[in-house]
Amino acid sequence: MNGFDSIAEMRQALAGQRYLADEGLATVAFLALRLRRPLLVEGEPGVGKTELAKALAAATGAPLIRLQCYEGIDVHQALYDWDYPRQLLQLRAGGSAPLYSEEFMLRRPLLEALASDPARPAVLLIDELDRADDEFEAFLLEFLSDFQVTIPELGVIKAAAPPTVIITSNRTRDLHEALKRRCLYHWIDHPDLAREVAIARARLPHISERLTTQVCSFVHELRFLDLYRSPGVGETLDWAEAFHVLGRQQMDASTADRTLGTLLKERDDIERIRGKPVEALIDRANGVPKDGASGDH
Ligand SMILES: Nc1ncnc2c1ncn2[C@@H]1O[C@H](COP(=O)(O)OP(=O)(O)OP(=O)(O)O)[C@@H](O)[C@H]1O
Ligand SMILES: [Mg+2]
Known part of the structure; x- marks a missing residue:
């Protein structure tokens, strides 16, 4: 579904979205799709890192799910949270549905990406990961290697079909080796x-x-x-x-x-x-x- 038959076809599809990728970027993006591996792109501001994910989603007709990283971002903003007001209402009303079940869960971008339609897996953009803290990066490891997450109250949730993951960084700090090992990597230069x-x-x-x-x-x-x-x-x-x-x-x-x-x-x-x-x-x-x-x- 998310695939292209050749690098040339992929470049053309991106160009159709007015995104011009050079041979190197098109090759690594093609491989990321084929090998189902996350793609980490780094580069100076404004070289088209974020736009790549948008163009890729538009070119494949996949939904784009975006997680903007920032200092202090944690699981509850990235993965899921509990809908406390609704839980409270349920308690007051004496309802019997378990409070810590999917019914009272708010899906954040990572969970949304795992739950996307297997016929049209989402493009997940994890933007500016260098802004997040080390702990958040460590938390992403399970997600990036197995496309699954563990929620204490519910257990392991795994994607029916892995999303296409694009991670961007402006290199305000080095990302961890463990994270890089799980990704394909490309440095985007200013275009000639x-x-x-x-x-x-x-x-x-x-x-x-x-x-x-x-x-x-x-x-x-x-x-x-x-x-x-x-x-x-x-x-x-x-x-x-x-x-x-x-x-x-x-x-x-x-x-x-x-x-x-x-x-x-x-x-x-x-x-x-x-x-x-x-x-x-x-x-x-x-x-x-x-x-x-x-x-x-
Ligand atoms: N290869 C490209 N093809 C078409 N447009 C491009 C390309 N690269 C950059 N652009 C244009 O440049 C703009 C800036 O790109 P983008 O926002 O993706 O940069 P960025 O690398 O994510 O920068 P930042 O690090 O500041 O977030 C895009 O909106 C797009 O119009
Ligand atoms: Mg950007």
């Missing part, structure tokens, strides 16, 4: 220029090719500078959209200067490139030969 132009063309078909190519070339050059935080693909797209909304058919230094906050989110980075560097980068961007824009997809 041709791919970023192809992504921008796919995502922003209403914007002229000249403008998207200029913006992508500018950002490409910018990433060679040692900025505090390099812009991701999402910010490239936002910036191109900003020029478009302001009625520009191509980049000019004055508009670029005024809209830098769409692209860069650190004051020092903005101060550093405002003015002369922006002009130089636009010149460089305009020097890119036209065939640099042809997507390699």
Whole structure:
């Protein structure tokens, strides 16, 4: 159900969702589906980690179940909780249904993923796992190796069909070896220029090719500078959209200067490139030969 016959077919299905995966990412994602193993993707902000799970779900027609991790997240937010108000009502009403049964259980994302329709197993996105604590990561081990969980009051609950699991991390800390061993791994880099132009063309078909190519070339050059935080693909797209909304058919230094906050989110980075560097980068961007824009997809 969740499978593709070939890597090429998978790339095409993702492209149909306007997600352009390079050969390396498409290969590892294909294998994750085939081998039924979770896929751990790491990379700089905005390189398409979260979007991969969304595109994969849309491409396979599977429901997307998302678990956003944060410091302090625990079993009751991730797996299940008891519906205390309903339990209380039942107690007051003198009902006979057992209080700690599925009837009074609230399913959180992990349990929902295990309970999904076997004919259409869900895509489970465990987003930004590096934000969660060690204990939570340890708790995930059983889930990731056997697609099952143990609930003290109910016993072991196992998925009828394993969900497709995508785990993302921004590497604010190292994840544990034990967790990594259970996953396939891929590091997503910033796309090269041709791919970023192809992504921008796919995502922003209403914007002229000249403008998207200029913006992508500018950002490409910018990433060679040692900025505090390099812009991701999402910010490239936002910036191109900003020029478009302001009625520009191509980049000019004055508009670029005024809209830098769409692209860069650190004051020092903005101060550093405002003015002369922006002009130089636009010149460089305009020097890119036209065939640099042809997507390699
Ligand atoms: N390969 C790609 N194909 C198409 N669009 C992409 C691709 N990579 C990134 N994008 C675009 O960039 C945006 C940002 O991507 P996404 O939110 O997945 O980044 P992320 O890696 O999860 O970042 P963060 O670490 O900040 O959460 C997406 O909404 C999408 O529009
Ligand atoms: Mg993300």
